[in-house]
Amino acid sequence: MEQAHVINVNQLCKKFVSYKKEPGVLGSVKSFFVRNAIEKKAVDNFQMTVKKGEIIGLLGPNGAGKTTLMKMFTGIVVPTSGELTILGHNPWERDKGFRKKIALVMGQKSQLWWDIPAMDSFTLLQRYYEIPDDRFKERIDHMSEILEVKDLLHIHVRKLSLGERMKLELMASLLHDPEVIFLDEPTIGLDLIAQENIRNFIKEYHRKTKCTIIITSHYMADVQALCDRLVLIMGGTKGFDGPIYEFEKVLGNEKTLSFSFSSEQDPSASIWESYDPEWDEKFRSVELRVPEEELRELSSQIIKNLDVIDFATEKLPIERVMKTLMEKPELLQTGQHD
Amino acid sequence: MINYQNTLKWWQTIKISWVKHTAYRLNFFLQIIGPALVFFFVKYNLWTSIFNQSNETIIQGYNLKQMITYHAWAFIISLIAQGHGSWNLSEDIRMGRISSYLIYPFNFWEFHTASFLSFQSIQLIIAGFTLFLFSFLNIIAPFTTQLLLTGVLFTLYVSFFWYLTQFFTGLLAFWLEETWILRVMLQIIAVFLSGAIIPLELYPEWLVDILNFTPFPYLSYYPIQIMMGREVSLINGIGIIGFWIVFLIFVNRLIWKRGLKLYTAAGM
Numbered sequence: 288m289e290q291a292h293v294i295n296v297n298q299l300c301k302k303f304v305s306y307k308k309e310p311g312v313l314g315s316v317k318s319f320f321v322r323n324a325i326e327k328k329a330v331d332n333f334q335m336t337v338k339k340g341e342i343i344g345l346l347g348p349n350g351a352g353k354t355t356l357m358k359m360f361t362g363i364v365v366p367t368s369g370e371l372t373i374l375g376h377n378p379w380e381r382d383k384g385f386r387k388k389i390a391l392v393m394g395q396k397s398q399l400w401w402d403i404p405a406m407d408s409f410t411l412l413q414r415y416y417e418i419p420d421d422r423f424k425e426r427i428d429h430m431s432e433i434l435e436v437k438d439l440l441h442i443h444v445r446k447l448s449l450g451e452r453m454k455l456e457l458m459a460s461l462l463h464d465p466e467v468i469f470l471d472e473p474t475i476g477l478d479l480i481a482q483e484n485i486r487n488f489i490k491e492y493h494r495k496t497k498c499t500i501i502i503t504s505h506y507m508a509d510v511q512a513l514c515d516r517l518v519l520i521m522g523g524t525k526g527f528d529g530p531i532y533e534f535e536k537v538l539g540n541e542k543t544l545s546f547s548f549s550s551e552q553d554p555s556a557s558i559w560e561s562y563d564p565e566w567d568e569k570f571r572s573v574e575l576r577v578p579e580e581e582l583r584e585l586s587s588q589i590i591k592n593l594d595v596i597d598f599a600t601e602k603l604p605i606e607r608v609m610k611t612l613m614e615k616p617e618l619l620q621t622g623q624h625d
Numbered sequence: 626m627i628n629y630q631n632t633l634k635w636w637q638t639i640k641i642s643w644v645k646h647t648a649y650r651l652n653f654f655l656q657i658i659g660p661a662l663v664f665f666f667v668k669y670n671l672w673t674s675i676f677n678q679s680n681e682t683i684i685q686g687y688n689l690k691q692m693i694t695y696h697a698w699a700f701i702i703s704l705i706a707q708g709h710g711s712w713n714l715s716e717d718i719r720m721g722r723i724s725s726y727l728i729y730p731f732n733f734w735e736f737h738t739a740s741f742l743s744f745q746s747i748q749l750i751i752a753g754f755t756l757f758l759f760s761f762l763n764i765i766a767p768f769t770t771q772l773l774l775t776g777v778l779f780t781l782y783v784s785f786f787w788y789l790t791q792f793f794t795g796l797l798a799f800w801l802e803e804t805w806i807l808r809v810m811l812q813i814i815a816v817f818l819s820g821a822i823i824p825l826e827l828y829p830e831w832l833v834d835i836l837n838f839t840p841f842p843y844l845s846y847y848p849i850q851i852m853m854g855r856e857v858s859l860i861n862g863i864g865i866i867g868f869w870i871v872f873l874i875f876v877n878r879l880i881w882k883r884g885l886k887l888y889t890a891a892g893m
Contacts, residue, residue, distance in 0.1 A: 363724050365886065383730040391728050398725045400641070402648040407641055414637040415731040417630050443648075 293467060293499045294337035294360070299369035301330040301355050329355040331523040333369070342493055342500040344514035344531075348613045352523040353503045357471050360501065361391045374466060387416055390465035392456055394472035399444045405455040406440040409462060416463035423462065430458045434488060450481030457488065470502040474509055486512050507606040517605075519612070519619075526612070526619045535604040538611060538618060540579050542604070546589060547572040547597040558589070634731050635739050642743035658704075658751065665700045668822075669693060669764075685826035691853070692824075694766040697759045698849040699821045704752040705777070706784045706844050707815070709744050713737075714795030715804040723888070734792070734881070741788050745781070768852055776852040779862065783843050786866050789873035796877060799884030820846030837861070840869045 305325050330352045337343060347353045358364035359371060362378035362385065371378060376385035392398075399408045406427075413423045431437045434454040439447060444455070453473065460468065470489070474482040490513055493500055504510055510517065510531070517534045519527035527534060551570045562575040562585070577585055589595060601607060612619060676682045676689040687695060714737055717723050726733040759765040794811060798804045816822060818841035825833050825846045836842050843862045850857045 358724075361724075361728055363727050363888075381727060386728055386730040389728070391724075393724070396721070396724070400645065402645045403641060407644060411637050411641050412729070414630075414634045415729050417730075 292336040293339045293341075293374060294335070294501075295370065295372045296333055296335045297370035299330055299333040299356075299359065299371055300328065300367045301352075301359060301364065302367045303327045303329055328523050330359070330366075330520075333520070333523070333525055335518055335525065335528060337499060337501070339499055340497045341516060342502065342514050344510040344517045345501055345503045345520065346510065346517055346609065347503075347520040347526075351520050353520055354471060356520065357391070357469050357501070357503065361389060361469055362386070387463060388466045389469065390460035390463070390467075391469045392460045392471065392473050394453065394470075394475035397444070397452065398456060399452070399459055401445045402443065404441045405436075405444055405447075405459070408444070408459060409440075412459055412462055418463055426462055426464075427458075430461065433491070434458065434484070450477050450484075453477060453481070453485060454488075457485065461492065464496070465498065467499045467501070470500065470504075472504055473502065474504060474506055482506065482508070489513060507603045507609060511603055511605060521612070521616050521619070526616075531605060534608060537608055541576045542579060542582055543574055543601045543607060544577050544582070544586060545572065545574045545599050545601075546593075546595055549594045549596050552593065635735070635742075638731070638736060638739035639743040639746075642740040643747065645740075646744055646747055661700060661703060665696060668696045672696065685824065687824060687826070690766060693764060694853060695824055695849055697765040698852045699845055701752050701756055701759070702776075702780050702845055702848045702852075703821060704748050704755065705745065705780045706848065707787050707812075708748045709741055709784070709788055710791060710808075713740075714792060715798035718795070718798040718884075718888070719802070734877075737792065738788075745784060749777075766853070768854065772852055772854050775859075776848050779843075779851055779859070780848045782863070783840075783848065783866055786840055786870050786873070787844065789870060789877060792877055793873055793880070796880050796884055799880070799887050815841055815844055818842070819844040820849070824849075838865065840866055 303326070305327065333352075333356065345353050345356065355364060359366050360373060360378060362381040365379040374385070374388055376382065376388075378385060399405055400411075409423075409427060412418075413420075418426075427440075431440060434457070436451065436454050436458070439451050439455065444452060447455070457473065473489070474485050477485065486509055489500070489502075492498075493513075500513075502509065502513060514531060516530055517527060518525065519534075527537060548571050552566075552573070554564065554566050554570055554573075559573070559575070562577055565574045566572070575585075586598065590598065672692045673689065676684070676692065682688065684692070717726070717733075723733055726736055756765070760767075790811065791808070794804055794808050797807065801807070818836055818839065820828075820842060821844070825836070825842060828836075833842075843866050847857055847862050851859075
């Protein structure tokens with residue numbers, strides 16, 4: 288028998304009905320009597336299971352259904368049909384027992400109260416989640432130490448920078464030791480250092496607590512650093528579900544190599560032919576798509592024979608895969624994994 | 626044990642709201658006290674010139690001194706009965722901020738009601754201070770402690786009704802893009818029909834008879850009469866406002882449930 292899953296999603300659908308409304312007062316009056324319903328499937332027949340302790344990256348372009356999915360997971364939105372259980376609860380029933388076990392961090396939305404210092408928000412949350420005083424103090428001390436926010440706890444939240452605020456948002460959501468954590472674009476709008484800080488913190492936190500984390504992000508660096516498993520959602524349906532290294536190969540196991548030269552090259556030379564070259568205007572740098580098994584031989588040949596001044600393999604192959612898939616979603620039909 | 630935890634939740638929310646309400650002290654003063662104070666002195670001058678400075682003129686049973694007292698009480702009572710605006714509530718809905726409340730193990734209505742209680746405690750202090758000032762300046766006629774206590778309790782009772790009305794209009798944000806127009810309209814109607822601008826004695830009798838069945842006179846006219854020591858039927862007021870409170874609780878619960886279904890946490 289399989290181990291019980293933390294999250295169980297089966298044939299989950301969410302339809303939104305909106306009403307077309309003409310602009311202006313007249314439009315409002317009109318729409319009161321005659322309403323044109325527009326139905327949109329935000330999530331369509333979605334399935335997945337999540338085991339305890341996994342960190343899953345939920346990817347997809349804007350409007351693909353990621354946020355709707357997160358909202359259904361946290362009980363904010365009620366599914367239209369299908370099955371969804373989290374830790375044995377139906378999220379949309381929103382019983383307090385369930386709410387105490389989960390956390391949601393929204394990068395685009397502050398959950399801390401703006402007009403008061405973060406510490407005040409924390410004590411409020413302490414009451415809401417019924418956290419014992421000693422446990423609460425211990426967690427605050429511990430997390431503020433790691434996140435280096437000790438001095439920020441008593442400053443009004445509205446006076447903090449986005450990066451500082453995000454750290455405190457994370458703290459706020461982790462105070463009650465949630466079993467499942469939903470992070471909706473936790474690094475959005477942050478500078479590189481702040482992104483890395485947040486990333487490292489999440490990683491370390493997960494290592495220690497073995498909690499389950501679902502994270503959405505448009506930054507592939509987040510996903511690469513944190514997630515072992517990716518779930519891709521496009522147009523409301525699941526496009527991919529599997530380990531990161533498999534995702535890199537969804538479009539074939541070719542690698543991207545780029546070379547720069549000190550002089551102009553001849554793009555019609557036969558050496559480039561089979562590697563789908565992309566040249567810059569001056570023919571001084573090129574990007575090639577090279578099958579894994581030819582990588583070594585080809586690169587040494589180019590370096591030996593031509594005046595190469597720089598060469599590199601891509602850092603984030605999933606970024607390229609993601610970009611290609613967003614431009615041409617139809618590619619998924621052929622490269623689909625299960 | 627559960628009850629104790631819950632009380633702590635409420636108490637902490639009230640304390641935090643206190644800090645929040647006073648965070649923008651100047652703003653708070655300008656928005657709530659300022660206009661009301663200006664309005665009061667406009668009325669003060671208006672009535673003074675209507676009575677033409679003569680203390681003998683009597684309009685519908687009010688001489689000048691009594692008319693001024695009436696409006697001074699109207700001002701103090703409005704601080705308690707109708708001070709709270711629930712502006713945040715519809716903003717929370719419209720901006721998708723209620724997502725947070727749906728996730729915390731503390732409910733949306735609990736949060737806002739605690740915030741209301743906290744606001745009222747501040748308003749009581751402000752009202753007390755204003756009353757002291759008015760008495761000191763001899764604007765208000767003397768009153769007894771017993772009348773004051775009865776009046777304040779009745780006003781607090783009515784304020785809970787007004788809070789529920791605000792909650793109701795706030796919840797309409799689930800359906801409407803802007804609810805402030807509605808609230809301003811309600812506010813204006815309430816000001817007129819509650820006797821806050823002119824005493825109800827100056828209205829036609831048939832209108833007053835109808836109004837007595839609506840909650841409006843109890844927002845201002847009734848508490849003023851209590852404070853001024855005039856005879857009013859307390860039972861009537863308690864009964865009618867009580868009916869409206871029960872009715873609004875029921876309606877609010879219903880539209881909260883329906884609205885939540887509709888809610889898609891816009892822009893979350």
